[in-house]
Every structure is written in structure tokens, then in C-alpha cells.
Amino acid sequence: MSQSYHEMWEKLNLDLPAHDGLLQVLGKFYGDIYMSQQGRLQGMEYLDFVLSEVHGLRIKELQDAKAQGRKVIGSFCVFVPEEISLAADAVHVGLCSGADAGKEEAEKLVPRNTCALIKSFIGFKMAKLCPFTESCDLIVGETTCDGKKKAYEAFGELVPMLVMEVPQQKRACDRELWKAEVLRYMVEVEKLTGKTITAEKLKAAIKTVNDRRRVLQRLNRLREADPAPISGRDALLINQVGFYDDPVRFTASISTLCDQIEERIKAGQGVAPKGTPRLLLSGCPMAVPNWKLPYVIESSGAVIVGEESCIGTRNTRDLVDESGETLEEMIETIVDRYLKIDCACFTPNTERMDNVAAIARELKADGVVQYTLMFCQPYGHEAIKLGNRLEKESIPSLAIETDYSMEDVEQLKTRVEAFVEMLK
Amino acid sequence: MIAGIDVGSRSIELVCRRDGAVVHTARRPTTFDPRGQIRSLVAGLPLERVTATGYGRTLVAQTLAEDNGPPVETITEIKAYALGVRDLSPEARTVLDIGGQDTKAISLTGDGRVLKFEMNDRCAAGTGKFLEHVANVFQISIEEFGAYALQGDEALTINSMCTVFAETEATSLMAQGHRPENIALGLHASIVKRTMNMLGRVGLTHPVVFAGGVARNPCVVELVSRALGREPVVPDNPDMVGALGAALYGSVQ
Ligand code: SF4
Ligand code: SF4
Numbered sequence: 001m002s003q004s005y006h007e008m009w010e011k012l013n014l015d016l017p018a019h020d021g022l023l024q025v026l027g028k029f030y031g032d033i034y035m036s037q038q039g040r041l042q043g044m045e046y047l048d049f050v051l052s053e054v055h056g057l058r059i060k061e062l063q064d065a066k067a068q069g070r071k072v073i074g075s076f077c078v079f080v081p082e083e084i085s086l087a088a089d090a091v092h093v094g095l096c097s098g099a100d101a102g103k104e105e106a107e108k109l110v111p112r113n114t115c116a117l118i119k120s121f122i123g124f125k126m127a128k129l130c131p132f133t134e135s136c137d138l139i140v141g142e143t144t145c146d147g148k149k150k151a152y153e154a155f156g157e158l159v160p161m162l163v164m165e166v167p168q169q170k171r172a173c174d175r176e177l178w179k180a181e182v183l184r185y186m187v188e189v190e191k192l193t194g195k196t197i198t199a200e201k202l203k204a205a206i207k208t209v210n211d212r213r214r215v216l217q218r219l220n221r222l223r224e225a226d227p228a229p230i231s232g233r234d235a236l237l238i239n240q241v242g243f244y245d246d247p248v249r250f251t252a253s254i255s256t257l258c259d260q261i262e263e264r265i266k267a268g269q270g271v272a273p274k275g276t277p278r279l280l281l282s283g284c285p286m287a288v289p290n291w292k293l294p295y296v297i298e299s300s301g302a303v304i305v306g307e308e309s310c311i312g313t314r315n316t317r318d319l320v321d322e323s324g325e326t327l328e329e330m331i332e333t334i335v336d337r338y339l340k341i342d343c344a345c346f347t348p349n350t351e352r353m354d355n356v357a358a359i360a361r362e363l364k365a366d367g368v369v370q371y372t373l374m375f376c377q378p379y380g381h382e383a384i385k386l387g388n389r390l391e392k393e394s395i396p397s398l399a400i401e402t403d404y405s406m407e408d409v410e411q412l413k414t415r416v417e418a419f420v421e422m423l424k
Numbered sequence: 425m426i427a428g429i430d431v432g433s434r435s436i437e438l439v440c441r442r443d444g445a446v447v448h449t450a451r452r453p454t455t456f457d458p459r460g461q462i463r464s465l466v467a468g469l470p471l472e473r474v475t476a477t478g479y480g481r482t483l484v485a486q487t488l489a490e491d492n493g494p495p496v497e498t499i500t501e502i503k504a505y506a507l508g509v510r511d512l513s514p515e516a517r518t519v520l521d522i523g524g525q526d527t528k529a530i531s532l533t534g535d536g537r538v539l540k541f542e543m544n545d546r547c548a549a550g551t552g553k554f555l556e557h558v559a560n561v562f563q564i565s566i567e568e569f570g571a572y573a574l575q576g577d578e579a580l581t582i583n584s585m586c587t588v589f590a591e592t593e594a595t596s597l598m599a600q601g602h603r604p605e606n607i608a609l610g611l612h613a614s615i616v617k618r619t620m621n622m623l624g625r626v627g628l629t630h631p632v633v634f635a636g637g638v639a640r641n642p643c644v645v646e647l648v649s650r651a652l653g654r655e656p657v658v659p660d661n662p663d664m665v666g667a668l669g670a671a672l673y674g675s676v677q
Contacts, residue, residue, distance in 0.1 A: 401545070408545065410479060414526075415543055418502035422538045 005056045008063060012135065015128040022101055022129055023055060026289055033295045037231055039271050041264070043257035044234055050241050054288075058244060059131040065091050066135070071193045074136035076121060077144055078315045078341060079166050081334050084186050086205035086247075088193040094243025095121060095132055095139070098287035100404040102127035109154040110147075115373040116403040117287065118151045125158050132244065133159065138192055140185070142166045144345040145378050162188055168347055170339055179335045186331075199327045206320045206330065212247045215254045216316040222261045223305045224363055227270025228278065229261045232304020233294045236281075239311045240288045272303045277423045280360045282308035282386070283371040284379045290404060293371055293412065300417040305363045308356050309371075314341060317355075344378035352382065353389045360395050366423045367396040369416070374403045396423060426473050427466065427494075428670025430504065431458060431480025434524035434552065434637065437667035438465045441675055449664060454480070459487045466493065473497075475674035477504035477666050479525070499673055501666055502530055502541050508669030509633045510536035512659050517629040520619060520648070520656065521665070522638035524552040527619060531626040540626045549585040550618035552638045557587050558611050561594060562604060569608065570641035576609030585618060609643065616647040632656040635665040 009019060030051060050058070062072050071090045075082075076097065085092040100116070102123020109122055124130035133139070141152040141163040152163050164181045167174035186197060219238065222229060238257075242250055264270070279302050281294065286309060297304055307313060320337040324330035342352035360368055368390055372379045383399045390397040398419040402408055425447065430437045433454060440448040448469070452461045458480050466474075471494045476484035478501055485496040501521070505528065509519045519530040527550050530541045548554055559569040580597055584590045590611060597607045615638075623632070632652060638644055639662035649655045659665055 411526075411543065411545060414479065414500050414502070418500040418538070418541055418543075421500060421503045422541075 005060070008060060009055075009131060012059075012131050013128060014131060014134065018101075018127060019055075019129055019131075022099075026099075027052075029289055029291070033233060033291050034237070037233065037271070039269070040234065041230060041257060041260055043253070043260050044237075046253045046257070047234070047237055047241055050245055051237070051288075054244070055131050059135060061246070062091060062093070062132075062135045066137075071137040072135050073189070073192075074132060074139045075141075076117075076148070077142045077166075078310045079142045079144065079338055079343070080140045080164065081182060081185065081338060083202065083205040083209050083320065083334055084182070084189055084197065086208060087197045087202040088189045088195045089201075090137075090189060090193050093132055093136075094287075095124075095130070095136075096240070096243070096287040096289075097121035097124065098240075098290035098404065099124075101129055110151050113375050114147050114151070115284075115376045117285065117373055117376075118147050120287075120404065122151060122155055125155065136160070138162060138188075140164060144343055145376070147375070147377075166343075166345065168345060170346065175335065175339060178339060179331065182331060182335055182338075197327070199325065199330065202327060202330050203322075203324070206322060206324075206334070208247050208251075210319045210322060211251045212242060213316045213319055215251045215258065216242065218258050219254060219261070220306060220313065220316070220363075222258060222265065225265045225270070226278070226364065227268070227274040227276065228272055228303045228305055229264045229270050231271045231298060232279075232281065232307070233291060233298055235304070236286060236291070236294055236307055236311065237288075239307060239315070240286070242315075243287075243311070277302040277366045277420050278305045278364060279303070279420075280306045280308060280356070280363060280365040280368045281312075281371060282356050282368050283383065284373045284376055285310040286371070287311060292404070292406070292409065293369070293400060293402065293416075296409065296412045296416050297369060300413060300420050302416075302420045302423075304369075305365055306359055308359050308368075310343070313355075313359060314343070344382045349382065353386055356386060357390065357393050357395065360390075365395075367398065367419065369419070370397055370399040372399065372401045374401050425469060425471050426671055426674040427469070427471050427475070428504070428667040428672070428674060429462065429465070429474060429476045429478075429484050430501070430664075430666035430670060431462065431476065431478040431484060432524050432637070432663075432666070433479060434556075435663065436461050436465060436478075436480070437664050439664060439667040439671040440469065440471070441671045444675070446668070446671070449661070449667075451663070458483055462487050463491065473674045475499060475504075475670040477501050477670045497674065499670060501526070502528060502538060502543075504666040504669035504673065505635060506530055506532055506536065506538045506669065507672045508665035508667075509635060509659075511668065511672055512665065513631065513633050513657050516631050516633040516657065518623060518626065518632045520623060520632060520634045520639075521636040522550075522552060522615075522619065522634075522644070523636040523663075523666075524556075527551050527622065528636075529619070529622040529626045531629060542622045542625050544618075544622070548587050550615050552636075554587045554590070554615060555611070555638065555641065555644075558591060558594060558608075561591055562608060567640075570612070570643035570645075572605060573608035573612045573643040574646060576603065576605035576607075578606050578609070579613040580606045580610035582607075582610045582614040585614065590614065612641075612643045613647055616644060616651055619648070620651050628652075630654065634658050635662045637663040639663075 105126035
């Protein structure tokens with residue numbers, strides 16, 4: 001990456017040598033996992049470019065936006081209503097937290113038995129590695145699990161932080177609570193940006209975010225085809241990039257990519273031969289650069305055809321109803337849309353069981369790989385439930401519990417390969 | 425001749441078949457030079473096809489490719505054990521395989537396919553490695569350790585599943601003056617307890633075949649029998665089952 005960025009990173013107070021090291025590792029990892037794929041789509045070059053410039057050009061864009069007086073808001077969870085940030089002319093980015101860097105630092109603030117995702121976002125901050133975190137004027141957390149809830153108390157000492165309360169049930173009173181939180185978020189965002197959210201602006205923001213969801217829905221539908229027209233790794237990358245790229249540009253690029261995919265399907269082409277075992281990946285979110293398991297799966301003779309995850313269908317399945325005209329109406333539709341999210345933090349959460357089974361059927365998946373981050377209570381519990389449910393429906397499933405380290409790769413390979421052998 | 429090779433952490437097994445019968449078997453320690461060991465195992469054999477399994481399965485493929493050897497396919501130990509067991513005991517419904525660094529429980533369908541499997545994760549708790557490690561503490565060879573433990577009359581409780589902590593526990597029990605045979609018995613019992621949990625998770629159905637290197641340990645076999653309430657089937661060469669399964673896979677392809 002060019003020298004000019006060093007100055008920018010220095011201004012952001014990154015630990016430059018450590019950051020250079022991170023970029024090197026990332027680049028190598030990316031090369032091994034992505035560039036080595038055969039029969040890759042041309043349109044993926046856009047993603048290769050975005051990813052190679054993730055700490056460069058994209059950060060520069062954020063800095064330019066800030067210079068024009070716009071604010072940058074970061075979030076970790078798909079519950080934070082991006083529509084509201086955009087309506088106040090803020091830039092909204094998902095903060096990734098998919099790597100082990102800074103783990104030792106993080107363990108000074110959170111217990112060792114904490115999931116890798118939490119350790120990662122704290123570690124990135126403490127080790128001064130993430131230019132996105134450093135660019136944020138506000139970071140929005142949410143109370144979706146106890147680990148995060150408590151971690152935000154420590155994290156809040158390090159960054160400007162707002163924590164939204166996500167309810168844990170979906171009764172009328174919970175909806176009231178969530179609505180109050182959405183309104184509170186709106187007030188906070190207006191305060192931060194100094195802009196008033198008008199009906200017109202919110203309507204446009206809803207459309208922007210829905211458009212991005214729509215294009216990702218389209219991508220997902222295309223994956224019903226056999227042979228699979230796109231690898232799961234690439235599709236995951238697209239979902240990951242969707243969290244921090246400019247939404248309008250992203251939607252346009254993925255739309256072009258979908259056109260290409262349609263041609264491929266028509267021509268009967270795919271990334272793996274017809275009849276290759278098709279797997280649905282389900283469970284905890286997989287933030288950049290958490291590609292270990294998808295890589296293991298796709299080098300074991302299977303292809304991933306869907307991601308039932310927050311970096312996947314849980315983020316894209318539901319749209320905000322676009323018929324609202326007044327601010328009040330639009331807030332209602334936003335509240336409703338977000339409460340459809342079937343995160344494991346809810347109790348009960350039977351929707352998720354239904355949804356996973358339905359997605360597996362739609363995508364004609366031969367099996368489901370459940371991915372749980374070690375020490376994640378909500379998804380750990382649901383892995384048992386979901387396993388039983390899928391067994392009842394005669395959908396084979398494999399439960400994997402892992403973290404971001406590489407020490408279990410060989411065992412993972414054996415497990416995944418054995419599962420794929422079972423399906424053949 | 426069609427060969428199956430199972431490269432485990434402790435030993436490498438080779439089974440060769442011709443016209444539907446096993447015609448040659450061999451075994452060597454893995455050592456720090458598994459490539460060399462693989463080479464010497466197959467040297468001079470007229471092999472047409474090789475199927476490799478075990479954690480070193482890709483190493484076999486690499487090594488033989490370098491030597492311009494016969495084509496190599498790889499399968500997992502899970503599949504290999506299922507195939508091997510089906511051949512030896514067609515009626516088997518559950519396989520327990522305790523090897524050098526992995527323990528696996530596999531349930532089979534009526535026609536011998538894998539229905540479900542469980543495998544220990546990253547650490548060596550409950551595997552052959554565990555026994556090897558604690559046998560060292562007793563300064564008894566791993567081959568004799570089982571017979572030694574069978575002399576115990578009361579299995580002392582070992583709480584830790586972790587190899588290193590279990591050693592600490594064993595040492596402190598020794599310091600308290602307990603009979604070492606009873607401590608050894610307790611260490612064996614702790615492995616079997618873990619194993620039974622794993623078997624339970626795949627839905628234990630009889631008959632159970634107990635394979636893998638640790639099935640040579642008489643104490644583990646005895647404790648497994650007690651826990652199951654009936655004797656598991658132990659093949660004559662329990663550590664050859666993976667290589668046999670691999671050879672069978674190669675024969676049908
Ligand atoms: S899993 Fe739950 S908490 Fe995590 S990002 Fe998704 S909705 Fe948010
Ligand atoms: S992965 Fe699980 S434990 Fe970690 S933050 Fe998400 S919900 Fe919480």
C-alpha cells in the first residue's frame with residue numbers, strides 16, 4: 001500500500017509497525033484463500049480491490065467525509081438501525097473483529113473465557129490496529145449477550161460509546177422498549193451530527209439500505225443453482241464488504257456481479273462440478289477476516305451455498321416496509337423490521353429453527369454446518385436445539401465450535417471431510 | 425495390489441489387498457520422519473492404487489506423487505474405520521476408535537454407512553497420548569501399563585481430563601500413599617468415562633466394535649465392557665482397521 005497512507009494512519013494514532021504486520025498477514029491470508037480459487041468470477045475483482053484498499057482508500061474516504069463535517073458511526077451488530085445514521089448524513093460502518101490480533105491486550109479487560117469476537121474488537125482498539133475504530137465519532141453497542149454487555153463497559157472507557165438495549169423477547173412491551181431505544185438513537189445521532197432527520201431523508205435512507213439488502217437477496221437466490229455459480233468464500237466476502245463499503249457503490253457493483261452470475265447459470269457453469277455436496281453455514285457472525293472454516297469446508301470437496309448468519313441472511317432477509325410517509329410511520333416500520341431478526345439472544349427463538357430449515361430447503365443444501373464461537377452462550381445453546389430440529393427433518397448437520405486461532409485446523413478438516421463423505 | 429495406509433500420530437499401518445483378500449500388512453512407528461517411513465513401507469511393492477487415511481493422509485499423497493508412485497486418494501479416519509469395521513463385523517452399529525491423538529465414536533446405519541460421529545477436539549484428553557504420558561510417570565512401558573492397572577482393586581477418582589493436570593493429580597495421590605495400581609486404574613477409568621459420553625452422544629447401539637491402538641490395552645477394554653454391560657467386539661489387529669478400511673475403499677473404486 002502506498003506511502004501516502006502512512007501519514008493518514010499516523011494521524012489516526014495507529015501503531016504503525018504492528019499495523020504493517022497485520023496488513024502483511026492479511027494480504028497473505030487473502031492470497032491463499034481467495035486468489036487461489038479456480039473459475040472465479042470477473043466481478044470479484046471489485047471485491048479484491050475494495051479489500052486490498054480496506055485500510056487505505058476506504059479510510060481516506062472516511063477522512064474526507066469527516067473533513068466535510070460528516071460523522072462516522074461504527075457498530076458491531078445488525079440491530080443498530082443504519083437507516084437512521086444515514087438519514088443524518090453520517091457514514092455507517094460495521095467494525096469487523098474477525099482476527100486474533102490484540103488478544104493478549106484484550107484479556108486485560110475481559111475474562112479469558114470470552115468469545116473471540118469480543119476479544120477481537122477490544123484487542124484491535126487496545127493494540128491500535130484498526131483505522132475504522134479510530135475513525136469513529138461514535139460506536140454503538142447493543143445488549144445482545146452478556147459478554148458484549150459487560151465488554152462495552154470496559155470498551156466505553158476507550159471510545160465514544162452508546163449502548164442500545166435490545167430486548168430479549170418479542171412481546172408488545174418489548175416492542176415498546178425497542179421503539180424507545182430507536183427513538184433515543186435518533187436523538188443521539190441528531191445531536192452528534194447536528195442534522196435534523198426529516199421524513200424525506202429517512203425515506204431515502206430506507207431505500208438505500210433496502211436496495212443493498214435486495215441485491216444481496218438476489219445474490220442468494222442465484223445460489224440455488226447447481227452447479228453453484230459462486231463460491232461460499234466469495235459470497236461471504238461480499239456480505240462482509242457490504243458492512244463497510246459505501247452502500248450505493250456496493251449495490252451497483254454487486255448488481256453487475258449478479259448479471260454475470262446469471263449468464264454463468266445460463267451457460268451451466270459453476271465453481272464446482274454439478275452434484276458437489278452443498279452446505280449451508282449457520283450460526284455466529286463471521287467478520288473479516290474470519291475465513292478459516294469456509295476455507296476448510298470448500299477445500300474438503302463441498303461448496304457453501306448460503307450463510308445463515310448476521311453476515312448473511314439474517315442481515316438481508318427482511319426489508320423495511322417502504323410505504324411509510326411520515327417520520328412516525330417510518331420509525332414504526334423500522335422497529336418492526338429489526339424485531340424480525342432471529343438472533344440467538346432472543347428467548348424463545350423458534351423462528352430461527354424454522355428459518356434455517358427453510359433456507360436449507362430453498363438452497364437445496366445437502367447439509368448444515370453450524371458454526372459457534374467458543375464461549376458463545378446464545379449460539380452454543382441453539383446449536384443443540386437446532387441440531388435436534390434438523391435431525392427431525394432429516395437434514396444432516398455438523399456442529400463446529402472454534403475460534404480465530406489456527407491450532408485446530410487439522411481437526412476441523414477431518415471433521416468436515418468426514419461430514420462431506422457422509423453426504424456423498 | 426491395492427493398498428490402504430493409515431498415518432497416525434504414533435504409527436503408520438499398511439494393508440494390501442489383491443483379488444479380494446489381504447495379502448500383506450506392515451506397521452512402523454511414525455517418528456519424526458513420516459515421509460521416510462511411508463517410503464520404506466511401500467518400497468518394492470507392486471501397488472496399483474493407494475488410499476490414505478489418518479492425520480497424515482495428504483502427506484502420503486504428496487510423498488508418492490514426488491516419487492511418481494501410484495495414484496493416491498484420501499479418506500478420513502471416520503470413513504476408513506466405518507469401512508474396516510463393516511468388513512470385519514458386518515453387524516456392527518457403533519464404532520469406538522481410540523487412537524494416538526484422537527478418539528472417535530461413530531454410529532453406523534444398518535448397511536454400514538456413517539450416520540453420526542463425534543471426535544475429541546483439540547486436546548489429547550482421553551486418547552492414547554494421555555495413557556502414554558501417564559505411563560511415563562509410572563515409568564512403565566505403554567504396552568504393560570494396562571495389565572498393571574488391572575492389578576488395582578479400586579479406581580481412584582481422577583478429576584482432571586487434561587493430560588497435564590491429570591499427571592499432577594496422579595503424583596499427588598502417590599504422595600498421599602495410595603497404591604499406584606489404583607491410581608493407574610483411576611487414570612484408565614477417566615478415559616473410559618469420557619469415551620462413554622462420546623458414545624452416548626452418537627446414540628449407542630449394540631454391537632459395539634472397539635478399534636484403534638488403545639483397544640490393545642486390556643484395562644481399557646475391561647472397563648469399557650463393564651460400562652457397556654457387555655463386551656465390545658475387539659478386532660484381532662485393532663490398529664489395522666483404518667488401513668484395512670482404506671484398502672477396501674481403494675478396492676471398490
Ligand atoms: S448474532 Fe445477534 S448480536 Fe451478533 S450481530 Fe447478529 S443480531 Fe447482533
Ligand atoms: S458470538 Fe456470541 S458471545 Fe460473542 S458477541 Fe456474539 S452473541 Fe456474544
